[in-house]
Amino acid sequence: MIRWLLIFMALALSARAQDRVVNIYNWTDYIDPSVLADFTRETGIKTRYDVFDSLETLEAKLFAGHSGYDIVLPSNEPSFSRLIKAGALTPIDRAKVPNWKNLDPVLMQRVESSDKDNRHGAIYLWGSIGLGINPDRIHAVAPDAPLNSWALLLDPKWAKQVAPCGIIMMDSAIDVVPSVLRYLGRSPDGATPEDFDAVSKALMAIRPYIREFASGGALEALATGQACLALDYSGDVDQAGARAREAGKGVNVTYVVPKEGAEIGFDMLSIPADAPHKEEALAFIDFVLRPDIMARITDATRYPNAIPATRALVKTTLLDDPNVFPTDAVMQRFFTIGPSTQAADRARTRLWARFKAGN
Amino acid sequence: MTAATRRWVLAVPTLWLILLLVAPLAIVLLIAFATPADRIPPFSLGFTLDNLRLVASDPLYRDALLRSLRVAGISTVICLVMGFPAALAIARAPSRWRNALLLAVMLPFWTGFLMRINAWIGLLADDGLIVRLLGTPHLLYTDTAMYIGMVYTYLPFMVLPLYARLSRLDPTLMQAAADLGAPPWRVFLRVILPLSRPGIAAGAALVFVPAIGEYVIPALLGGPQAQLIGKVLWEEFFSNRDWPTASAVAVWLLVVLIAIPAVVMRAAKVPPKR
Missing domain, CATH: 3.40.190.10 (Periplasmic binding protein-like II)
Structure with missing residues (x-):
C-alpha cells in the first residue's frame, strides 16, 4: 500500500x-x-x-x-x-x-x-497619457476647438460643444488627476486639499459632458467612431487608429500629446x-x-x-x-510623477468617486 | 435521542456557523478598526474609530446607502406588483399545469447569472432588439436598464414564497366572502391580501435584502451615476486598496441589513383573529 x-x-x-x-x-x-x-x-x-x-x-x-x-x-x-x-x-x-x-x-x-x-x-x-481624438467628428460639432490642448476636454466651453459626438473618460484616478493638475498650472504631484479642490472643481464642470467611464475600453469606442474624444493611453489610441483604418469605414483616430504636457509611465x-x-x-x-x-x-x-x-x-x-x-520636441512635453502617500490616495479616490457619481 | 447525541448533532451546524459566518464577520470587524498601510495585506492592526467615523460622516457613503435603499425599495415594489398576480395565477391554475408553471419561474436559474445579465446588455444596447423594436430612447447604462435587470433577477424570489402561501389559502374562505356579497376586488383586499401577508413579507425580504448590496447589476447595466453601496464598497476594496474603509462600509451596511428585516418581519405577523 x-x-x-x-x-x-x-x-x-x-x-x-x-x-x-x-x-x-x-x-x-x-x-x-x-x-x-x-x-x-x-x-x-x-x-x-x-x-x-x-x-x-x-x-x-x-x-x-x-x-x-x-x-x-x-x-x-x-x-x-x-x-x-x-x-x-x-x-x-x-x-x-x-x-x-x-x-x-x-x-x-x-x-x-x-x-x-x-x-x-x-x-x-x-x-504617455493624452487625448485620443477623431478630428473630423470634433470639427463637425466644434469647428474652433483647440485640438492640441487639454482645454479640449477640461474647458467646459469646449467639452460642451464636443459632447454630442461622445466623450470617454479613463476610469483611473491615479492616471487622470496628475494631468488635470498640470492643465491647471499646478504641480502634477500636488496633494494639498487646495490641489484636490481645484481638480474636483475642474472635473465636476465637465462631468455632464462625459458619456462613459471606461477602464481599458476607449479603444473600441474610438475605433468604431462611437466616441470622438477620450482621455487614454498613447498606444491604446494608436491601436484604435490602426483598427479604424483596417475597418475602412472612414473613421479617423489620432493621438494628441497636449501642449501643456503629458504624463509618461x-x-x-x-x-x-x-x-x-x-x-x-x-x-x-x-x-x-x-x-x-x-x-x-x-x-x-x-x-x-x-x-x-x-x-x-x-x-x-x-x-x-x-x-x-516621439520627436525631441514631443519628448520635451513629457513629465513624470513621484510617489504618492496613503492620505493623498484616499483624498484622490474619494474625489474620483464623487466625480463619477456626479454629485 | 440522548442528550449526548443531540449535542453532537448540534455541533455540526454550530461549527458551520462559526466557520462561515462568525469568523469572517469577526475578521471584517477587526479590519474596520485597523489603519491602511503600504504592506501585504494593506493594513496594520490596531484600534481606531477613524474608518467607521469617516463612513458615517462622509456624504459619499450616506448618499450611496440611501440610493441603495431607494433602488432596493422600488425593485421590491415592482417585483411585488408583478409577482403577486403571477403567484395567484399559478396557485389557481389546474394542478396539472402548476408544476410546469413553477418550473418556468425557476428556469432562468439553469443559466449562469452573469450570462443572463450580459444577454440583457445585448438586448438593451442602442442597436439591440428592444430599442429598435420599441423605438425607445437610449436605455443601456441608465436607471431604467438597472431596474429591468433588478426586477428580472429577483422576481422569482418574490413569486415562490407568495405561491407557497397563496396555494395553501382555503378556497372556501373566498367562496364564503363572495356568498356574503363581496365583489371580487373586496375579496382580494379584505381576504386574500391580509392572509398572504407572511408570503409578501418573506418575498419582500428575499428581494429587498440582497438588492441593497447588489453590485453586479448596477455595475453592468446602470450608468456611472448609479453609485450604490455595494459598488462603493467594491471600489474601496479593489480600486483604493483601502481595506479598513471597505470593512467599515460593510459593518454599517450590516447594521442596516439587520435592522430593516427585523422591522419588516415584526410588521408582517398575521393579525390576530377578530
Missing part, C-alpha cells in the same frame, strides 16, 4: 517538474500573442496569460498577497515604487537575464527614482516576491528583452520600448509615427 502511494507521489511530482509554467499578468492589448507561443516553443515553459485594465486592479491583487503571478507589469509610479516599498517584488538576478544589456541606459535611469539601481524591474514598454517587467515560478519568470524577461521579440511587441501594441536595437527591426510605418518614436 505504502509502496503504491510512493510510486503515485513520484509520478505526480515528476509530472509537475515537467510542467514548467509562467503566470503572466499584463495590461489588456499589450503583447503580440504569437510571442507567447514562441516562448513556449523555445523554452518548453507554458504560459498562463491574464490581463488587468487599470493599476488599481493590479494593486488590489498584489497587495492581497499570494496572487499566484510570476510576471506583473506595474507602471513605475505610483504602483511599481509602492510595491517595492511594501516588499512585494523580488530583486532580479541579472546573471539569468543576459539580454538585460539591450536596455537603453538613459531610459532605465529615468526609472531609478522609483527603483534605486534598477534592482526590481526592466522597462517593458512605455507610453514606464511599465516594468517585475516578479512578485511570492511568485511560485521565479526561474521561469526570469527566462520570460530574458526572452522579451531580445530585440527581435521586443520589435514584434512594439509592432503589435504601437507602444515604444526601451531597446534601441529594435529600431532597425520594427515595421517601417511605425518609424514615422511620432507616438511610437
